[in-house]
Amino acid sequence: EVQLQQSGAELGKPGTSVKLSCKVSDYNIRDTYMHWVNQRPGKGLEWIGRIDPTNGNTIYAEKFKSKATLTADTSSNTAYMQLSQLKSDDTAVYFCAIVPDWFAYWGQGTLVTVSS
Amino acid sequence: DVVLTQTPSILSAPIGQSVSISCRSSQSLLDSDGNTYLYWFLQRPGQSPQRLIYLVSNLGSGVPNRFSGSGSGTDFTLKISGVEAEDLGVYYCMQTTHAPYTFGAGTKLELK
Numbered sequence: 001e002v003q004l005q006q007s008g009a010e011l012g013k014p015g016t017s018v019k020l021s022c023k024v025s026d027y028n029i030r031d032t033y034m035h036w037v038n039q040r041p042g043k044g045l046e047w048i049g050r051i052d053p054t055n056g057n058t059i060y061a062e063k064f065k066s067k068a069t070l071t072a073d074t075s076s077n078t079a080y081m082q083l084s085q086l087k088s089d090d091t092a093v094y095f096c097a098i099v100p101d102w103f104a105y106w107g108q109g110t111l112v113t114v115s116s
Numbered sequence: 117d118v119v120l121t122q123t124p125s126i127l128s129a130p131i132g133q134s135v136s137i138s139c140r141s142s143q144s145l146l147d148s149d150g151n152t153y154l155y156w157f158l159q160r161p162g163q164s165p166q167r168l169i170y171l172v173s174n175l176g177s178g179v180p181n182r183f184s185g186s187g188s189g190t191d192f193t194l195k196i197s198g199v200e201a202e203d204l205g206v207y208y209c210m211q212t213t214h215a216p217y218t219f220g221a222g223t224k225l226e227l228k
Contacts, residue, residue: 037165037219044206044208044219044220044221045157045159045208045210045219045222046219047210047216047218049216050217059216060216061117062117062216095164095165097165101167101176102155102167102171102174102176103157103167103210104167104177106164106165106166107164109164
């Protein structure tokens with residue numbers, strides 16, 4: 001069964017960075033794009049970007065181009081998202097998702113809380 | 117960027133009633149490959165989104181057939197034929213025809 005296991009909750013101070021992970025089981029990430037989506041408290045879903053793990057090519061939503069950096073390690077079948085220069089409005093749950101079966105597979109989400 | 121406008125934002129329905137949610141796009145979602153990459157998701161409280169419908173009208177595996185999707189171009193509809201308690205949550209449309217991909221603002225389905 002395909003599963004996406006995301007890393008645990010993060011507490012980051014303003015101005016610092018955090019790096020989230022998303023490990024995929026039972027599916028080779030070389031065969032899909034990895035997408036990242038966020039959800040601020042009480043708000044809707046927002047697409048951040050996606051990476052092609054085969055070659056590292058990325059596409060970002062404009063507002064996340066200087067905020068998020070997507071990478072992937074095909075040897076461990078894991079994707080990563082680094083969030084830099086954290087601000088209070090980066091507080092959100094961050095989801096990873098893959099394309100097989102038309103976006104059927106999502107991680108459980110990682111809560112990032114930005115607070116001093 | 118493509119803007120997806122969902123209406124209504126809140127929907128109250130008793131169990132058994134049929135309801136519809138609209139998703140209107142600021143530009144056509146018909147791709148040059150002939151596909152229209154419009155999805156519908158349900159997010160229950162505290163859970164990850166669950167894909168219901170893909171390519172406008174295709175029911176995802178394991179999704180009850182009381183859900184159906186329709187539309188073309190810029191206008192799309194999700195219909196639930198007979199709401200059940202497990203259907204409560206927030207529904208989102210999403211497009212992946214045009215990068216950056218975008219979601220609608222969501223429609224909250226509540227029990228009346």
